[in-house]
Amino acid sequence: MSAGPSGGQPRGGSTSAERFFDAAIGLLRRVRDEDAEEIAAAGTLIADTVAAGGRLFAFGAGHSSLAAQDLVYRAGGLALMNLLAVPGVVGVDVMPTTLGSALERVGGLASAVLDTSPLxxxxxxxxxxxSGRNELPVEMAMTARARGIKVIGVTSVAYAAETKSRHASGTYLKDHCDLVLDSKIAVGDAELTLDTIPAPFAPASTVVTTALLQAVMATAAGVLAERGIEPPLLRSGNVDGGHEWNARVLTEYADRIFYRQA
Known part of the structure; x- marks a missing residue:
């Protein structure tokens, strides 16, 4: 039995489940310690945007969309975060599922989406x-910044050193952002290997990226509070008074919330 890219040497008799938890925890600690400055800056930038009357959006393709969706309309989250959905690439619900991967490599799609979005x-x-290497996220970042939109990129910087960009410019998502958050995920997104299994397995990118972004949102809420601004947070609808609280927040910030509009 051998160790995965980020999991360290396995303990004697440890199970694959234990090794995965060890690898994920190790990555979370790395992100917490090594990205602390960037997390603080990203949270502050989001707070600045909220305070200035700006709107917040999140985008991800394929499984990266899971981390984006985790920010939208959820208990304890900022009510102002909207999902920028690109038809066919939001998740694995499209058929055939492989179409989503193909659409990530289509030039001009990001510009068309931004043209018809509220951004x-x-x-x-x-x-x-x-990976930050596909046409869609690179074009999305380039186009958004050209339009005066601030961009926070969440990616594994390692891909830029070990893979080839699929954008005509030869650049990556990390090259077109106001701030970059590095998830530290190894190329291939699989934390474990076994001699008896021919491919690496157990991806951790969703766990790490989701935690990284929630740390940023927590920072933003704290910065707003420090400035005397009540963070526009949602409460769980499954606690007493939650629906009433949310109705107030959604009404107060209706001009910056787009997931309620038909």
Whole structure:
């Protein structure tokens, strides 16, 4: 039995489940310690956008969309975060599922999406792409910044050193952001290996990226509170008074919330 890319040497008799938890915890500690400055800056940038009346959006393709969706309309989260959905690439519900991967490599798609979205100068867009190498996230970041939209990129910087960009410019998502958050995920997104299994397995990118972004959102809420601004947070609808609280927040910030509009 051998260790995975980030999991260290396995303990004697440890199970694959234990090794995965060890690898994920190790990555979370690395992100907490090594990305602390960037997390603080990203949270502050989001707070600045909220305070200035801007709107917040998040985008990710394929499984990267899971981390984007985790920010939208959820208990304990900022009510102002909207999902920037690109038809066919949001998740694995499209048929055939492989179409989503193909659409990530289509030039011009990002510009068309931004043309028809509510995003405008002064807003902020979180773009999540593990590899950061495909046409869609690179074009999305380039186009958004050209339109005066702040961009926070969430990616694994390692891909830029070990893979080839699929964008005509030869650049990656990390090259077109106001701030970059590095998830530290190894190329291939699989933390474990076994001599009896021919391919690496057990991806951790969703766990790490989701935690990283929630740390940023927590920072943003704290910064707003420090400035005397009540963070526009949602409460669970499954606690007494939750629906009433949320109705107030959703009404107060209706002009910056787009997931309620038909």
């Amino acid at each position: 405008r100068s002064g807003d902020l867009l979180v773009i999540i792409s593990l």
